[in-house]
Amino acid sequence: MKLNSILNIFFRWYFCSFLRLVWLSILFQVSKNQFxxxxxxxxxxxxADNFFHCDKCGCCYSYVLKDSHHCVERAMHHNCPVCFEYLFDSTKDISALHCGHTIHLECLYEMRSHKQFSCPVCLRSACDMSHAWQKLDQEVAASPMPVIYQKKMIWILCNDCGTTSNVQFHILGHKCPGCSSYNTRQTRAAPAAACSRV
Known part of the structure; x- marks a missing residue:
């Protein structure tokens, strides 16, 4: 039996005329629909029918994201912020977060399994957290602070909308008055009533 006939039986060929590149894939695998x-x-x-190229981002995205993705210049021309593998030519599935940053889908699932729900680059919420914020509202309402902390005010920065606010301190979390997110961080405490200098 000739080598050519063996290859035709077991392999499927894909030829890119632009790059003059030949791809081989095992015949019994599902077609990869190269383009x-x-x-x-x-x-x-x-x-090619499932993707569009965004010139601003400099990469291809699924048509599902055509009118909804947030453009970030050269969004995939960097390493995954979790596993540090280069994203642009990765063969793994990639997810575009609400903020526009990109990450391997399996890395996003790994983050979620460890209760990490914010973008590792900009700290914005990586998914819709409104249900979690409603549950946290209920927990905060059911957990009054001791009297000595009831009037304590602190400054926070919201990681989702970027608003800086002065809010009441609570041990469970600090809600942004602008977007109702608890994805916030304390920036500074209220000045002490009396401070002594030595």
């Missing part, structure tokens, strides 16, 4: 993206300058998998 060349002129904007990216590389061949991608998944089918």
């Amino acid at each position: 060349h993206c002129d904007g990216c300058g590389i061949c991608r998998t998944g089918g």
Whole structure:
């Protein structure tokens, strides 16, 4: 039996005329639907009909995100913030977060399994957290602070909307008055009533 006939039986060929590149895939695998993206300058998998190239981001996204993704210049031209693998030419599934930053989908699932729900780059919420914020509202309402802390005010920065606010201190969390998110961090405490200098 000739080598050529063996290859035709076991392999499927894909040829990119632009890059003059030949891809081999095992015949029994599901087709990878390879296509060349002129904007990216590389061949991608998944089918050209399922993706669009965003010139501002400099990469291809699923058509599901066409009118809703937040553009970040060269969004995939960096390493995944979790596993540090280069994203642009990765063969793994990639997720675009609400903030526009990109991350491997499996890394996002890994973060969620460890109760990490914010973007590792900018700290904005990585998914819709409104249900969690409602539950936290109920917990805060059911947990009054001791008298000595009831009038304590602190300054917070909201990681979701960027608003700086002066809010009442609570041990469970600090709610942003602008967007109702608890994805906040304390920036400074209220000045002490009396401070002594030595």
